[in-house]
Amino acid sequence: MRRLAILLLILTLSSSLYSQNENSTKIDLITNVINRNLISLDGRWNYIVDPYENGFYDYRRRPYDEIGDRTGGFYSNRKPADKTDRVEYDFELSPAMTIPGDWNSQVNELKLYEGTVWFKRDFDVKKKSDKRYFLYFGAVNYEAHVYFNGKKLGVHIGGFTPFNFEVTDLLEDGENFVVVKVDNSRRFDGVPTVNTDWWNYGGITRDVFLIETNATFIRDCKLQLNNNDLGMIEGFVQLDGAKDEQNGTIRIEEANINYKFKTGSNGYATIKIRAGKLNLWSPENPFLYNIKIETETDTLKDKIGFRTIAVKGTDILLNGKPVFLRGICLHEENPLKTGRAYSEAEALMLLNWAKELNCNYVRLAHYPHNEYMVRTAEKMGLLVWEEIPVYWTIQWENESTFRNAMNQLEEMIVRDRNRANVIIWSMGNETPVTEERIRFMSKLAERARELDGSRLISAALEVHRKENEPFTYMVDDPLGKYLDVLSFNEYIGWYDGKPDKCSKINWEFGYDKPVVISETGAGALQGYNADSLTVWSEEHQAYFYKKQLEMIGKQKQIKGMTPWILVDFRSPRRQHPVYQNFWNRKGLVSSSGIKKKAYFVLKDFYDKIENRK
Structure with a gap:
């Protein structure tokens, strides 16, 4: 706690090296x-x-x-x-x-x-x-x-x-x-x-x-449900071209909405639509409205869902109701053909494996995935965590590095802020606790809220052991002050002891916020069978999951998880010539598309959680 207090004091007193306000960066990205x-x-x-x-x-x-x-x-x-x-x-x-x-x-x-x-x-x-x-x-x-x-x-x-x-x-x-x-x-x-x-x-x-x-067209728009008013759709329409001042209409036939607006001399119009009762998007009901925006010079269509996401104490509330995030991490990679997964068909293949696992949520790691991935997940009823690649240790005091991260954050948010299934913007993954890093990432969080205040902010943090108590683990990162959801990665039983260690662990969370385990997992070569203590075997991975899920199930503050990872993926860091061969083998699905034993252990856990609702 002393470290926490010191770092927070430094942040409070320090000047804002990375100053930025809402209008200081013009984002010219064409959306939709x-x-x-x-x-x-x-x-x-x-x-x-x-x-x-x-x-x-x-x-x-x-x-x-x-x-x-x-x-x-x-x-x-x-x-x-x-x-x-x-x-x-x-x-x-x-x-x-x-x-x-x-x-x-x-x-x-x-x-x-x-x-x-x-x-x-x-x-x-x-x-x-x-x-x-x-x-x-x-x-x-x-x-x-x-x-x-x-x-x-x-x-x-x-x-x-x-x-x-x-x-x-x-x-x-x-x-x-x-x-x-x-x-x-x-x-x-x-x-x-x-x-x-x-x-x-x-x-x-x-x-x-x-x-x-x-010549003058609709470059960008934002239409979102007000988190505090289920009958109010808010946002904006932004024109690009010489004819800035125009009359326009937003039509949403399924909601009987025919809303008139007028853009100003900058081509911008603030939108506030009294919508009445809406059919809210959720994993159980992934309903999307047909949106048609018409101006004097352009017409743009999209399918947009409306929902609210908020936190209350240690709960995550979707449309005002508590939700447990039954998730999985995935990379933008197709193991069956080698290389990046860039198409709608590949997104459907990967996300179908997640749906079969009984997920209602996916973490797109460790960078923004392609737009097909996000839109396909939205149609399938999968909630999404999106993340920028502020990964491990970067140059926290380098101004150009910060601007680079900021630009990637802005482009991610502007592209996907109309997607109802995106509920969390993540500022990074497994970063060290220093005042420079906290200043860097808290400014990213501040900018994310400016661009899109309708979603939750998080980051995948690390855990620390409590001094003189080897089985007490803490999440006390000062960055947690700036986050809505406390998320962390832990590999107890894989990198940290054997799976049985999970039963001995006590947890202390330094914030009265919902907790989501953003990573946990163990490697296994599909088809390699041995006893439950033999690493790289399917049996060991399944046993790891069994002990992890027993530990996680006892923690009432934990409101979701995304184990690492859905599918085996390629990585030059993973060099064992037999068990890895340039593959990270923590996938629940193998590089040939075969489900490992641990897949079914996690599915059974998710089935029981869903049935308890």
């Missing part, structure tokens, strides 16, 4: 992309592997795109003018890979490659003079330099969030090309930093679209 007029640029993209970055720098280490040199820079996609013209690259003669996709799983020689790869895609389009056009990427890991018809659009840093650039003035009626320099190098000042426990898949890993919009 899948319901817009799209030209898909997915498919085969030519690529050039460039470990020395010869296509980006000249021999003086000057970027070609900054000095205006089109002869050496790959971005220009230059062709020889005649037989005397020397050009030392050629995209058309280079191999191609499927986008979206990662190079690690598609090209065997690039399985462990970290560095620069250039991508190029040609496409034809019939340009309309009264339309605007935006180039949209679902995600590129990790740093992307984007060029359109030889002109640089900009740079995006962060491997798991979407971004877009306007290309209206650059788009040609007919043939066009896009070049992207992708660098997945791990960085000490990055988010995440160099040390992670998942595969560093490089490439353009999610959809690429050319979005066609009207």
Whole structure:
């Protein structure tokens, strides 16, 4: 407690290095992309592997795109003018890979490659003079330099969030090309930093679209149920274009809503709809309303659910009623085909395994997953924890690192704040207790509340043993002050003693808040059978879960859990040649899609919890 008091005092007295207010960052992300007029640029993209970055720098280490040199820079996609013209690259003669996709799983020689790869895609389009056009990427890991018809659009840093650039003035009626320099190098000042426990898949890993919009269009909107008033829908509509002041209508036919609004000189309108009694979204009733927003120049549709989420004492309240979060963690990875899981079909496969486990909740670790994952979970009635990759130890005092984390947080929230199933924004995972880290993460939490006050804030914390009491474990992290839900990772019986140790543990939670165990688990190689004390066996993993669940079931303050993890996933950290072979084997489903014994132990536990309601 003395450490807690000191750290809180330091935070109170310290100046706010990472100052930010609600309007200090303009977020130009176009939302609800899948319901817009799209030209898909997915498919085969030519690529050039460039470990020395010869296509980006000249021999003086000057970027070609900054000095205006089109002869050496790959971005220009230059062709020889005649037989005397020397050009030392050629995209058309280079191999191609499927986008979206990662190079690690598609090209065997690039399985462990970290560095620069250039991508190029040609496409034809019939340009309309009264339309605007935006180039949209679902995600590129990790740093992307984007060029359109030889002109640089900009740079995006962060491997798991979407971004877009306007290309209206650059788009040609007919043939066009896009070049992207992708660098997945791990960085000490990055988010995440160099040390992670998942595969560093490089490439353009999610959809690429050319979005066609009207001259003034609906760029963003937010429609959410007021947590304190079940009959009030609140939010905003934001236009983008020259005609800012417009009359508009929001139609929700199933609720008999025909709401009129008017945007101001900045194209913004505050929305307050007296809705009456609504059909509330829940895991048992994942009802989505058909929303239609019309203005004088645009129409946008979506399916949106309405629900409330709050905490009261140590309870989590969904639509005003206590809920136990029967969850599981998962990575954005398809074990059956190798590589990132980027499609709706892959999301359905992974989430079906969670539903069969009788989950009502999933933790999307340790980064924002693709939009299909979130929307599919919403349709299936699965609550969601979303997280940014502030993972383990990053550079807490580095201003650019903080801005990077903030940008990823903002892009995640702006993309998904209309999804009813998202109930928790997480600020990070297993981070150390220091005043710099608390200042860093508390500012992220503050910004999350500014952008979206309708959800709960959490982070996956670590536990500590109480001094002189080896079997008493504490959750006393000062960051807990800034969180709505106290979450922590613990591996008692795997990294910490044997499974029988669980029966000896006493817990002390330093806050009168609901507790969710964000991780616990043990590794097992599917098909390896032995007695319950032989590590790596299915029997040992099942026994671990049995003892863990006995311990967890006795803790009344625990209101949910997401064991680690649904499916085995690839990780260079896991190097045992027999039991791991570059796989983290803590999955309840194997790398070949077979359910392990522990899967059924957890399912039985969840079935009993559900039946007690």
